[in-house]
Each structure stands twice: as C-alpha cells, then as structure tokens.
Amino acid sequence: METVTLIPGDGIGPEVSRAVQKVIDAVGVDIEWKEVNAGAGVMDKYGTPLPDKVLDSVRKNKVALKGPITTPVGSGFRSVNVAIRKKLDLYINLRPVKTYKGAPTKFKDVNYVVFRENTEGLYAGIEHEVGEDAAESIKIITRKASKRIVKAAFEYAKRENRKLVTAVHKANIMKLSDGLFLETAKEVAKEYPEIEFNDRIVDNMCMQLVQYPDEYDVLVMPNLYGDVISDLGAGLIGGLGLTPGANIGDEIAVFEAVHGSAPDIAGKDKANPIALLLSGVLMLRHLEEFEAADRVENAIAEILAEGKVLTKDLGGEAATTEITEEIINRL
Known part of the structure; x- marks a missing residue:
C-alpha cells in the first residue's frame, strides 16, 4: 500500500480531488490517503494559507496529489502553489502537452513536454517598492538551478526515447541572466550527444508552437516562460481542463492540474476532473503503477x-x- 498526501484545495478542488480518488480506487491501486488542506479556507483557523502540517505530511509521505488553490490577484497572501514548490525544493515543473482525439482543438499529433524551472527566476518573489510610483522585481538565475532542470529534461528525453530538447530563453535581451541559463543548457547538452539540442527565443517559441507544434519534443526553460508556454500549450490541445502537471524534487513529488480553482462553478457539479485525473496518471507512473x-x-x-x-x-x-x-x- 502506498501512502499519499491529499490536499483537496478550494473552489472546485474538493470535487475534482474526490473524482481522482474514486477512479484510482476503482482501477485497483491500494492507496492510503492522508488528507490535509491549504488555501483561503484555512486562513481563519491557522493564520496562514499553508500550515506546517501540510508540508510535514508531504515530507513524510514523499508523494502528494493537490487540488487547485486560489491565489489572490494584486493583494493578499502569495501563491500557496509557489510556496510549496520552494519550501520542498520541487525544482521540476513537468507539464505534458498532448492532443487526444475528440478534444475541442484543430491541432493533431501535438505531444511535447514542458520542463519549467520551479524555484527561482521572477517567481523568487524578491520585489519592493521604489518610492510611491515604482516597484522592482528581481530575477534570479543561478548555474546550479539551471543545470539541474536542464539535466532533468535530458534524462527524461533519454528515458522516454524523446529525440530533441529545446532550451527556451530571452538571452538576446537579458544577456546575463538568460545568457547564463542558455550557456548552462549548452554545456549540459554536450553530455547527451545522442539527443538533438537546439534553442529558441521565447517569443519566437510561442509563434513556432502555434505554427508547428508537432516539431517539438521536450522544452526546458526558466520559471516565468514555463508558466506562459504551458498555458499556450493548453490552448493547443483543447484547454486547461486537459492539461496535467507535476512538481518534482530529488525525493518528493506533488501532482496537480494546471488550471485554477474556478470558484464561480464550485459546488455545482460542473467541473471537469480530467486535468487532475491526468495528473493522477502521472502520479501512478511515478509510483510505478504503469x-x-x-x-x-x-x-x-x-x-x-x-x-x-x-x-x-x-x-x-x-x-x-x-x-x-x-x-x-x-475501467
């Protein structure tokens, strides 16, 4: 029996989380679910959207399934999702982008995977006001974080028999930060001569994915670009309701859908559970329940x-x- 932490989340989170539990139970995988919660719903009780017991449970069980959690826009607490990734050093954000027959899209044969660096970049949360009329956000790119996400992308390509890894960047403008990421990617690529490597500037990458999505295989990039590119991918395959995700570190993995908490339809039995179900599929493969x-x-x-x-x-x-x-x- 596997023990998995379940974080239902808020909005539609509890509904789609229950759906995943039912399906996994029905397929015959024996999982003991340890439920803890985070988000706006626990603020009054704990004074924080991310109580210590949530992180403690994930650290203990090593695997978690997380429903969507609302992040306030412009004010309020910072993203619980980002906090979980940083506190548990889940440096890989893995988001497969794959078309299924019958999905509401005109694209066919799209099947690439986004590897997004998950701990630094502009999402490091280092920002401050400069007087009353300006604010600064500081982007952090390190060789260590760049190397391990690029190596993770190449190892995945090797394991899954993928043929091409593409580094996505803006090194033409941000010559030091994105330049360091690109330089590191090129160094790592030399260790995998059997896998083709190229790079694309992020704005060109967006155009390429809309025009020729079937030409790409594994994409690896800094944090912000991964957030944008993976949502673009969701548009190619029929929407966020079909887009799974995983946050992976050296010892811990947290599986979640890419979409938000959709509070407008919460509790109405209208939510699409497929994205979180596909995240559950990623979790089952992680648990070697192939x-x-x-x-x-x-x-x-x-x-x-x-x-x-x-x-x-x-x-x-x-x-x-x-x-x-x-x-x-x-089933």
Whole structure:
C-alpha cells in the first residue's frame, strides 16, 4: 500500500480531488490517503494559507496529489502553489502537452513536454517598492538551478526515447541572466550527444508552437516562460481542463492540474476532473503503477473520442460525477 498526501484545495478542488480518488480506487491501486488542506479556507483557523502540517505530511509521505488553490490577484497572501514548490525544493515543473482525439482543438499529433524551472527566476518573489510610483522585481538565475532542470529534461528525453530538447530563453535581451541559463543548457547538452539540442527565443517559441507544434519534443526553460508556454500549450490541445502537471524534487513529488480553482462553478457539479485525473496518471507512473496508469489514460481517451459524456468546457453537458462514473465504467 502506498501512502499519499491529499490536499483537496478550494473552489472546485474538493470535487475534482474526490473524482481522482474514486477512479484510482476503482482501477485497483491500494492507496492510503492522508488528507490535509491549504488555501483561503484555512486562513481563519491557522493564520496562514499553508500550515506546517501540510508540508510535514508531504515530507513524510514523499508523494502528494493537490487540488487547485486560489491565489489572490494584486493583494493578499502569495501563491500557496509557489510556496510549496520552494519550501520542498520541487525544482521540476513537468507539464505534458498532448492532443487526444475528440478534444475541442484543430491541432493533431501535438505531444511535447514542458520542463519549467520551479524555484527561482521572477517567481523568487524578491520585489519592493521604489518610492510611491515604482516597484522592482528581481530575477534570479543561478548555474546550479539551471543545470539541474536542464539535466532533468535530458534524462527524461533519454528515458522516454524523446529525440530533441529545446532550451527556451530571452538571452538576446537579458544577456546575463538568460545568457547564463542558455550557456548552462549548452554545456549540459554536450553530455547527451545522442539527443538533438537546439534553442529558441521565447517569443519566437510561442509563434513556432502555434505554427508547428508537432516539431517539438521536450522544452526546458526558466520559471516565468514555463508558466506562459504551458498555458499556450493548453490552448493547443483543447484547454486547461486537459492539461496535467507535476512538481518534482530529488525525493518528493506533488501532482496537480494546471488550471485554477474556478470558484464561480464550485459546488455545482460542473467541473471537469480530467486535468487532475491526468495528473493522477502521472502520479501512478511515478509510483510505478504503469498498468493502472495506462488503463486510466485509455479510459479518458475513449470518452474524449466518443464525445458523448463531456463537461461543458469540452463541448458537452455532463456533470463532474457523470464523467467520473463513465471513466470508472470503462475501467
């Protein structure tokens, strides 16, 4: 039996988290779920959106599944998601971008993976006001963090038989910070002569992905660019409701969907659970439950291809509970 920390989150988080639990239980993987929570809902009780017991549980169990958590815009507490990644040194943000037949998109055969550095860059949170009319944010790029994320991308490419790694940057303008990232990427690439390597300036990368997404395989980049590029990828494959994610360190992994908490539909049985389910598939593979992972992903692919039981964001009218039960029936 595996022990996994479950962080339901807020908004639609509890609904989609329960859906994932039901599917994983139905596929026959024996998991003991240790539930703890974070976000706005625990502020009054603990005085913080990220209580110590959440981090303690993840450190103990080494694996967590996390529902979406609301981040206030412009004021309030900083992102719980970012805090978890930094405090647990989850330096890899892995976001697969893959088309499924029947998904609401005109693109076909998109299948690339974003490796986003998860601990520094502009998301380091180093910012301050300069008088009343200006503010500064400081971007941190280190050789150590750049090297380990690029090596992670190459190791993934080697393990998964991927042929190309592309470093994404803005070194033409930010010659020192992004220049260091690109220089480090080129150095690491020399250690993997069997894998092709190239680089793209981030704005050109966005254009390339919209025009020729099937030409790319593994993308590796600093923090902010990864956030933007992965959402662009979601648009290519049919939306955030189909986009999974994982945050991985040397010993700990936290699996989460890319989308937000959608408070406007919370509690209405309308949320699409597929993104978090696909994150659960990544978790099952991390736990070496490969057969179960394939069965869940195949069930999702069948339902998308048939197009009969889909939530509203995918062009249907099914409820969260209905699509969850349909996936379980396919198992």
